[in-house]
Amino acid sequence: MTLSSSFGSSRPGIPPLEVRLLREGIPESSHRVHAVVCDQRGRVLMRAGDPQRLSFMRSAQKPFQATVFVSCGAADMGDSSDRGLAIACASHAGTPAHAREAFKLLWQADLETEQLQCPVPAGATSPLEHNCSGKHAAFLAACRRMGWSRETYLLDDHPLQQEVRKRVAELLALPAAELVSARDDCGAPTLQLQLAQMALLFAHLGASQQPDLERLSRAMLAHPELVAGEGRFDTELMRHSHGQVVSKGGAEGIQCLSRVGEGLGVAIKVEDGSARAKHAVALHLLEQLDWLMPMTLDELRGRFLQPAPHLQLQVNGELRFD
Template identity: 80%
Template structure:
């Protein structure tokens, strides 16, 4: 299928994108434009800023949904992965020794060698176990071993594992998996190009408690946020401080997705120029507007993520708005 982009596409009037300004001693130095959408589990766009149909690759925010087959196949239970293993399957981790050990445990329980991982070995590292996606890849391989699928080709889009993932994601979005647009992610696995509203819909499902596989994965992420990203990283700090109220999973190139636990609501954010600092600033700005976190938690996170350096500050303008014209 032909990939396309909606950058520059027409937007409904009156709901501009958010803006993030990097201020140096109070003077604007850089500006980022950001789109955001909030959806419920029925796929309705409840609130937006900018264009909810903005197309982008979901990148690593897809990981909880790629891990569904790890759970549903019985591979997670067969290997005794537990919540720590499930959290690792969803992780974009820091590559620490403890992270690498958790990924190794998934493989070891299925009698799979680390050399069979097809994610790259990071520069300066000794093993692909240290790659930030090693938990996802370990879960992929373990699932293939459980279902007697080929291990060597597990990243190919036509592999039974990847086809099953596409089918499951398509079911959540209410469309055939064959219609989903795929491309190769940096770790070698397929990722998807989706409208922002569909990313928000996926995360509404993640928090809805209506899908047993996703319920287990979401609980694991909340139980072990330190495995999902790492100390000092946004997803870990948000979930660790969020009193079980939010699930957070970012992706490269300015993607940030958040679930409101128990309410079946999802928030998806895309920074046009891909800046990580902007997506984190917007996430906190919108979480405050949505009242999904306590004021004390927000204040702690703002101190950590909105002051990137001496004399520097990130300032967000704009807001989510209701729009009855959006279905």
């Protein structure tokens, strides 16, 4: 059974979630949010809104892009530690510590910073400071290991990108030719997927049954400070989950989660692309799914649901069984 036919059986009429911004208790703004929980077989277990909604996966795809870096042996060429694997999956803050880890991937593969094709951020001096530099460094290391062109590694028809597409397609039980991609802001291809397909990928990521994915998820949990940065959502959530929840967000309102060892994945899409709304919904769903302790949730809510003393984010609705 393909994903499309499996997901097509979902019941209509389960509304999306709503996130409201309250200013001293008075509603000011609102966001519509779709969310879905899938298991490793691609079955939609719970949802709010449309599990077939299409969106680009953006940076939530990074752990799956990094699988080529691991599987081809490039991650072991210079004895890359878990820190190197974590930065390969990162959307980091561009701090000196983050840039240093991305540089280490290049140095271990005997590559130069100038070969990175991610942009130099505004106000920065090096592409190493770009939030995707770890991903790009891992791309280049894989190309060096496999003897692929390092000048064209971002092209959709490059062997590296075709290998990424192939691996994602295998996890989704789809022909690779069916996957649609477009250029991400860093220059790399990003896949357009159904929300339920994103949840399925994260079900695999946390299941600890695919050696390459298990190695990457373990590295992300061991070094959450490298995956995003101090005070950022993915870092704080993984740190406070004590190794139980893998979290990776993407631009335009994408947030994906997995529960380690359970083979369940969650994908969230905010219609208007709001980051604050996806974080609010993620915490709301983690409570409903009972994936975090109440004390932990309270601490995270204090960080991410109250952007200012007079402001509060409120989530209305819940996941329902499909």
